[in-house]
Amino acid sequence: MRELTYVEALREMMSQEMRENENVFLMGEDIGVYGGAFGVTRGMIEEFGPERVRNTPISEAGITGSAIGSALTGMQPIVELQFSDFITIAMDQLANQAAKLRYMYGGKGNVPMVLRTPAGSGTGAAAQHSQSLEAWVAHIPGLKVVQPSTAYDAKGLLKAAIDDPNPVIFYEHKLLYKTSSEDVPEEPYSIPLGQADVKREGEDVTIIATTVMVHRALEAAKSLAEEGISVEVIDPRSIVPLDEETIIQSVIKTNRVVVAHEAVKRGGYGGEIASMITESEAFDFLDAPVKRLGASPVPVPYNPELEKAMTPQTEDLIRAVKDTLNRE
Amino acid sequence: MLNSVQLYPEKSNDELLSLLKEMWTIRFFDEKVDEFFAKGMIHGTTHLCVGQEVTATGPCAVIKEEDKITSTHRGHGHCIAKGADINRMMAELFGRSTGYCKGKGGSMHIADVEKGNLGANGIVGGGIPLATGAALTSKMKQKDEVILSYFGDGAANEGSFHESLNIASIWNLPVIFICENNQYGMSGSVKEMVNIEHIADRATAYGIPGKVVDGNDLIEVMNETHEAVKHARDGKGPVLIEAKTYRWKGHSKSDARKYRTREEEQAWKEADGIKRFRDLLISEEIVTEEAADNLRKEAKQEVEDAVKYAEDSPEPSIDTLMEDVYA
Numbered sequence: 001m002r003e004l005t006y007v008e009a010l011r012e013m014m015s016q017e018m019r020e021n022e023n024v025f026l027m028g029e030d031i032g033v034y035g036g037a038f039g040v041t042r043g044m045i046e047e048f049g050p051e052r053v054r055n056t057p058i059s060e061a062g063i064t065g066s067a068i069g070s071a072l073t074g075m076q077p078i079v080e081l082q083f084s085d086f087i088t089i090a091m092d093q094l095a096n097q098a099a100k101l102r103y104m105y106g107g108k109g110n111v112p113m114v115l116r117t118p119a120g121s122g123t124g125a126a127a128q129h130s131q132s133l134e135a136w137v138a139h140i141p142g143l144k145v146v147q148p149s150t151a152y153d154a155k156g157l158l159k160a161a162i163d164d165p166n167p168v169i170f171y172e173h174k175l176l177y178k179t180s181s182e183d184v185p186e187e188p189y190s191i192p193l194g195q196a197d198v199k200r201e202g203e204d205v206t207i208i209a210t211t212v213m214v215h216r217a218l219e220a221a222k223s224l225a226e227e228g229i230s231v232e233v234i235d236p237r238s239i240v241p242l243d244e245e246t247i248i249q250s251v252i253k254t255n256r257v258v259v260a261h262e263a264v265k266r267g268g269y270g271g272e273i274a275s276m277i278t279e280s281e282a283f284d285f286l287d288a289p290v291k292r293l294g295a296s297p298v299p300v301p302y303n304p305e306l307e308k309a310m311t312p313q314t315e316d317l318i319r320a321v322k323d324t325l326n327r328e
Numbered sequence: 329m330l331n332s333v334q335l336y337p338e339k340s341n342d343e344l345l346s347l348l349k350e351m352w353t354i355r356f357f358d359e360k361v362d363e364f365f366a367k368g369m370i371h372g373t374t375h376l377c378v379g380q381e382v383t384a385t386g387p388c389a390v391i392k393e394e395d396k397i398t399s400t401h402r403g404h405g406h407c408i409a410k411g412a413d414i415n416r417m418m419a420e421l422f423g424r425s426t427g428y429c430k431g432k433g434g435s436m437h438i439a440d441v442e443k444g445n446l447g448a449n450g451i452v453g454g455g456i457p458l459a460t461g462a463a464l465t466s467k468m469k470q471k472d473e474v475i476l477s478y479f480g481d482g483a484a485n486e487g488s489f490h491e492s493l494n495i496a497s498i499w500n501l502p503v504i505f506i507c508e509n510n511q512y513g514m515s516g517s518v519k520e521m522v523n524i525e526h527i528a529d530r531a532t533a534y535g536i537p538g539k540v541v542d543g544n545d546l547i548e549v550m551n552e553t554h555e556a557v558k559h560a561r562d563g564k565g566p567v568l569i570e571a572k573t574y575r576w577k578g579h580s581k582s583d584a585r586k587y588r589t590r591e592e593e594q595a596w597k598e599a600d601g602i603k604r605f606r607d608l609l610i611s612e613e614i615v616t617e618e619a620a621d622n623l624r625k626e627a628k629q630e631v632e633d634a635v636k637y638a639e640d641s642p643e644p645s646i647d648t649l650m651e652d653v654y655a
């Protein structure tokens with residue numbers, strides 16, 4: 001099978017869609033000859049031209065709103081928001097327009113758009129370029145929220161997002177752009193939104209992890225296996241819609257669960273997942289309290305050691321798993 | 329046809345009369361809504377466009393059926409001018425299942441996407457980027473459609489106004505930005521909130537034409553919008569039109585209008601655009617006073633019929649609550 005990076009997988013999927021579907025086009029800052037801040041759209045303006053790879057002014061509200069208006073009238077725009085922190089500037093258009101138009105209009109009108117945007121810390125970009133604000137958009141009925149953790153998932157989820165008749169916020173992770181999957185098919189494929197993936201099967205403890213935390217959970221699982229602890233790692237892949245069933249069944253099997261994300265723990269989506277578990281039939285199977293891991297409630301600091309200290313690392317996951325087992 | 333003034337494009341007598349009737353329909357519709365709110369017969373809130381009928385009717389009278397509009401929180405007039413069925417509008421205000429939004433939108437969210445009304449908007453300036461995007465569709469799909477984006481003087485101070493006009497300009501999009509300057513953003517007088525005489529002057533900053541029109545002069549509003557639409561349809565890009573007008577009523581139902589004088593209100597009422605157009609048609613002998621009165625009565629009766637339709641319509645089933653969040 002083919003090895004492809006996360007960036008290449010995204011680019012390949014967008015290009016394949018654009019070759020097939022003339023309604024699909026890109027809008028964003030520096031996505032033209034520059035190729036996007038993280039190189040995702042590199043070479044695309046050369047293939048598709050400036051009409052379909054629209055390099056925009058620095059106007060997040062204007063770009064997002066124009067995408068919504070074009071989606072409402074028959075196009076399928078993909079917006080690249082250069083850093084997901086800038087969603088603050090586009091937020092009225094997302095929260096008050098994209099998410100609500102269909103409902104407010106009594107079901108007439110769709111907004112089939114994708115807003116791709118990189119989130120996460122670990123690059124030293126500090127407080128205004130490193131946040132994970134997915135819980136903000138997950139809270140708003142009308143939006144869907146996707147967080148691929150691998151190149152394989154990125155390609156398949158992006159196709160599903162483009163084909164979806166609703167506005168989809170597609171969170172990419174800066175630390176994952178250069179990571180590869182060894183099994184990315186060349187032909188287009190779709191991974192349905194709302195279908196979690198069991199990244200590793202296990203018996204003793206379930207870790208529900210999103211985006212970069214999936215990789216730390218897998219490292220933790222590997223290390224714990226050496227101590228005879230069997231960890232199951234589940235990646236929801238989309239948090240709206242959320243595949244509750246896969247999570248519940250895993251917890252019923254393992255009886256212990258750790259929920260981990262990079263976003264600040266307070267008000268983070270992990271709280272929602274934890275509550276969902278305790279409200280479900282899995283509650284009766286729990287042998288330990290649901291454990292949540294998330295970032296400390298501080299702005300993301302610049303210093304690499306401080307930055308690392310803020311977000312859950314592999315060691316934190318190992319400790320959390322052991323806590324649920326009452327082991328040192 | 330008119331003789332004393334030139335109207336572009338020319339309209340037949342029947343068309344001119346239907347414009348007069350439409351403006352009365354808009355006025356009576358909103359006066360009726362005002363009455364119902366006062367009596368507590370409709371809940372929520374509403375924003376009335378009484379006094380602004382010309383700026384609703386005029387621009388919509390010079391575009392094609394397939395052209396589109398985006399509207400504002402003060403959008404009943406735009407809806408009617410774009411061809412909405414007032415029965416379904418009134419039903420929406422009553423929250424009924426036969427309303428445009430099945431009772432889920434209310435006054436501020438009436439839309440008729442199929443008819444090219446991309447919706448009223450509860451967010452000041454919220455519709456301006458949507459219009460820009462619709463114009464982008466028109467351009468990319470080579471549809472030859474023009475989009476009218478209605479907004480007020482208040483919205484002209486939102487970032488979405490700036491971002492959208494710039495984007496529409498650099499991409500040469502077929503969108504007409506129509507600022508209905510009704511002198512107040514809620515209580516904020518345009519004299520307090522803007523340090524220039526004309527909002528249309530801002531067009532210069534985006535390298536597009538800007539025009540100021542008398543929002544009580546239907547002929548002038550139609551002529552200037554016609555010019556702008558031609559400009560946009562010819563691929564020359566957007567135009568900003570500022571129509572000076574006045575909302576006779578308060579901002580919303582709870583407004584005591586302490587920020588302005590009754591004398592000022594009276595002066596604007598004397599400049600009533602509907603009366604002006606009616607007088608013109610009479611002086612041109614296109615209609616007699618009596619026939620005009622009949623037209624007025626017809627408009628009033630149709631609003632009464634709409635009320636009846638709304639009152640007779642069923643409430644939405646609670647089962648519809650979760651419908652239409654996602655497609």
